[in-house]
Amino acid sequence: MSKQQGYIIVTGAAGFIGSCMVQYLNEKGFNNLIIADDFGVEEKRRNWEHKSYAHVVERYNLFDWLIMHEPYVDVVIHLGARTDTTEFDYAIHQELNVEYSEKIWQYCVDQNIPLIYASSAATYGAGEHGYNDDHNVVDSLQPLNPYGVSKNEFDKWALKQVVTPPSWAGLKFFNVYGPNEYHKARMASVIFHSFNQIQQNGEVKLFRSHRPDFKDGEQLRDFVYVKDVVKVIYWMMEKMQPSLASRQSANTGSSATQHASFINGLYNLGTGTARSFYDLAAATFRGVDKEPNITFIDMPADIRDKYQYFTEANMQKLRNAGYTDIFYALEDGLDDYVRNYLAAGKIW
Structure with a gap:
C-alpha cells in the first residue's frame, strides 16, 4: 500500500x-x-x-x-x-x-x-x-x-x-455512553442498565447517596x-x-x-456539563415514552469508598485547539441511543 x-x-x-x-x-x-x-x-x-x-x-x-x-x-x-x-x-x-x-x-x-x-x-x-x-x-x-x-x-x-x-x-x-456497550455487563452505562430495568420491571433502581452533601440520585457526572x-x-x-x-x-x-x-x-x-443520575434515568423513561418510576438501593460496599460523586470536564483546552462543534445534550444523545439502538436491538 x-x-x-x-x-x-x-x-x-x-x-x-x-x-x-x-x-x-x-x-x-x-x-x-x-x-x-x-x-x-x-x-x-x-x-x-x-x-x-x-x-x-x-x-x-x-x-x-x-x-x-x-x-x-x-x-x-x-x-x-x-x-x-x-x-x-x-x-x-x-x-x-x-x-x-x-x-x-x-x-x-x-x-x-x-x-x-x-x-x-x-x-x-x-x-x-x-x-x-x-x-x-x-x-x-x-x-x-x-x-x-x-x-x-x-x-x-x-x-x-x-x-x-x-x-x-x-x-x-x-x-x-452509547451503542455497542451491551457486552460490558456491570461496567455498561447506567443508561443501558436503566433501559433493561424499565423493560423488565417498569422501574429504575439508582444508587443511594452515602454522602450527606449529595441527595439520592443527585450524584453528578x-x-x-x-x-x-x-x-x-x-x-x-x-x-x-x-x-x-x-x-x-x-x-x-x-x-x-x-x-x-x-x-x-x-x-x-x-461535554463540560455535569448532570445527575436522576436526570439520566428520567430521560431514559422518556426515550421509551413512559413516566419515570425511580427507586434507590444501597451502593455495593466494594465500590462505595471509590465512587466519584461529581465529575465535570473543563473543555477549554480542546476548544482552544480549535474544536468548535456542539456536543449532544444528554437528552438528545440519550433519545438517539434508546430509540435507535437499544429499543431497536441494533448496534452502530
Whole structure:
C-alpha cells in the first residue's frame, strides 16, 4: 500500500468505543483499517464482524504482526484497555493499560506515526484538584481505583518522554455512553442498565447517596455520547495528518480543510456539563415514552469508598485547539441511543 494510502490502526476495535470508531471511519470512507483486540470474546462479535477493514490482528500478536508485515501507517488510535473499575488486581491493569500502551507509543516513535490514545476521567479521583487537563497537576492526582491509577501512570509516563510520536494526544474520557456497550455487563452505562430495568420491571433502581452533601440520585457526572467521542478523535486525526482530510475530501467531493500544527498532550473529553443520575434515568423513561418510576438501593460496599460523586470536564483546552462543534445534550444523545439502538436491538 502506497504512502498516499496508509493504514489506520484501531486497538480495542471489538469493544464499545473502538467498534464505534471503526464504524465512524467506515462512514467517512476509510476501510484501510488494521483492527486489533481480543477477538475470541464471542459476545463482542456483533461489534466488529460486519464492519469494513483490511486486517484483523489479535492484540497479543500485534507487534509481531507489524514487524512481519511492515505496513505503512498514517495514525494509531489506541482505545484498547482493561476498563473494569472493579478489577482490583493491579497487575492486570499494569500489563494492559501501561506496558502495552508503552509498546504502542514506542512503535509510533520508531515509525514516526501520530498517536491518539484513551486516558480517563478516572485519573481525577475524587476531584481534589479539579477536572482540568493541566499537565502540572497530573503527578498530584489520586485515582480511586487501580484502573484510574493505571491510566494516570501512563499519562505521567507519556509526559516525561523526551522522544515522542510526531503528534500525540491522551484523551481523558468522562462517562461515555452509547451503542455497542451491551457486552460490558456491570461496567455498561447506567443508561443501558436503566433501559433493561424499565423493560423488565417498569422501574429504575439508582444508587443511594452515602454522602450527606449529595441527595439520592443527585450524584453528578459528565455524560458524553460516544458519537461525539469518535467525532473528536476523527477531528484530531485530521489535525495530526492533514493528508487524511485531503484524501477523504477526494473520496466524498467535500473541500479539505488544512489545519494548524497540533499541540501535543492530554485533553479532557466530556461535554463540560455535569448532570445527575436522576436526570439520566428520567430521560431514559422518556426515550421509551413512559413516566419515570425511580427507586434507590444501597451502593455495593466494594465500590462505595471509590465512587466519584461529581465529575465535570473543563473543555477549554480542546476548544482552544480549535474544536468548535456542539456536543449532544444528554437528552438528545440519550433519545438517539434508546430509540435507535437499544429499543431497536441494533448496534452502530
